[in-house]
Amino acid sequence: MTSTLEQLRAGQLAGTQRLTLACGLTEFPREIFDLAATLEILDLSGNALSSLPDDLPRLTHLHTIFCSNNQFTELPEVLGRCTQLTMVGFKANRIRKVSGASLPPKLRWLILTDNQVEALPPEIGNCTQLQKLMLAGNQLRTLPVELAACSRLELIRLAANRLAELPVWVASLPRLSWLAYAGNPFNERLEAKAMANTPVADIPWQALDLQHRLGEGASGVIHRAEHRPEYPATGDATQAVAVKLFKGAVTSDGLPHCEMAACIAAGSHPNLIPVIGQVKDHPTGVHCLVMELIDPQLRNLAGPPSLASCTRDIYDAGTRFFLPSALSVAHGIASAASHLHQQGIMHGDLYAHNILHGGQGYALMGDFGAASFYATDDQALAAALERIEVRAFGCLLEELIDRCDAQEAAQSSMAVLAGLKNSCLSEQAADRPLFDEIVNTLSALRDSHRHEPTSA
The missing domain is CATH 3.80.10.10 (Ribonuclease Inhibitor)
Known part of the structure; x- marks a missing residue:
C-alpha cells in the first residue's frame, strides 16, 4: 500500500x-x-x-x-x-x-x-x-x-x-x-539461425478479432481472439486463439524478441503451448505471437518467490498431490525440458509458477522470457547448461515430493523419487543426470502407478 x-x-x-x-x-x-x-x-x-x-x-x-x-x-x-x-x-x-x-x-x-x-x-x-x-x-x-x-x-x-x-x-x-x-x-x-531455420505461419493482423485480456506478464499482454484462417476470403469460420502482444522493452529476464524466437524455435511438444503463427503487419509494429487457446481451467502450479523465500516458489496453503498426479506433472515437464535441450534451448525459468496444470497430472510449461539458445554440437557446453536446468527441475521435484500424499505401498517409489531429486540437486554438476535419463526414470515410476487415482 x-x-x-x-x-x-x-x-x-x-x-x-x-x-x-x-x-x-x-x-x-x-x-x-x-x-x-x-x-x-x-x-x-x-x-x-x-x-x-x-x-x-x-x-x-x-x-x-x-x-x-x-x-x-x-x-x-x-x-x-x-x-x-x-x-x-x-x-x-x-x-x-x-x-x-x-x-x-x-x-x-x-x-x-x-x-x-x-x-x-x-x-x-x-x-x-x-x-x-x-x-x-x-x-x-x-x-x-x-x-x-x-x-x-x-x-x-x-x-x-x-x-x-x-x-x-x-x-x-x-x-x-x-x-x-x-x-x-x-x-x-x-x-538469428534459430529464427531462420524455424518457419512459422505469418498471420495478417486483420485476420484477428482481439477480445478480452487473459493475462499480463513482464514481456507482454495476452488477449483472447478469434482468428479467421481463410482471411482475406469471406466466411464465418473462426478459431479461438490467444494473442500475445509484446511490450518491446527489456524485462528482468531479457528481451521480448528473444522470447518470441525461443517460443517459435521450441517446436511442438505435448507439454508446451502450441504456436500457430506470428503477426508481421501490426499497425504500430508490435511483435505478436498467436498461440492455441488453452483450457481456462488450467492454473499456475504455484506463485512466484516472495521477498523472504528469494528463489523458491510459494504454494497455496493445503496444496497436495496424489503420487500419480505428481509423477505425471514431473514427467511432462522433464519431457518438455528434454525436448527443448534437443533444440539447443535452455528455458532459464523452470519454475512451478511457470507451469500450468489441470489438477490431474496434465501440465504445460510456459513463459519463455528467460530462454537462451546454445550450440548443441558443443557437447561439453550443452551438457553443462542442461545440468543447470536439471538443478531447477530438482527444486520442482522437491516441492512436489514435499506435497505428495502417497500410500504405504508406494514408499519404494517415493524412495526412488527422493533419490532422483537428490541427484538433480547435487552441488557437483557433473553428478546430475541429463533429462533423457530423468524422463526414463519417471516413465517407469508413472507406469507403475498408472491405475491409481490422480485426484480425490
Missing part, C-alpha cells in the same frame, strides 16, 4: 514495517528516520531521486530497499554500510558505476536490471550470501572471475548485455539453477 508524504510528516505511519512512497521525490524525506525502530522494507521506486543520505544505516532494521525508476547514476555506497540489508533493487535508473563499497555484507538479492552498468566490482565475490543477481539490460562486457566465489548463487540474469562470451566457470557454480543470457553478442548468430 502506497503512503503519502503528508501521512509520514503527520506521524500517522508510526510503527510501520513497510513504507512505499511514490510522489515525485527529489530528496530523501528525513521523516523516514522517525520509523527507524520498526522499518524493514523501504520502497522509493517511481520518484526522481539520485542519492541517499549518508546516515541511512540509522535504519537498523532495514533489510530490503527498492529505488527503481529513479535517476541514480551509481549504486550508492552508503548501502554497503547497512549491515542488515539483504535485498537491493535499483531497476531502470541510469547507473553506470557499481563500487565494491556499495555492496551490503548480507546481500542475497541484487537487482540492477535496465541500467548502464559497464562492470561489476571484484568485491562482489565477498557477497557469500548472494542468491539472485539480476543484470539484464546493461552494458557488461565481462564478468569478474571473483563472482565464482558466490557459491550460493541460484539465479543469474545476464540477457541484453555486451558479453563476448559466457565464462566457463558460470556452469560450475554449485547451486546455479536459473540462467538467462540471450541478446548478447556471443549468442546473436545462434538466435
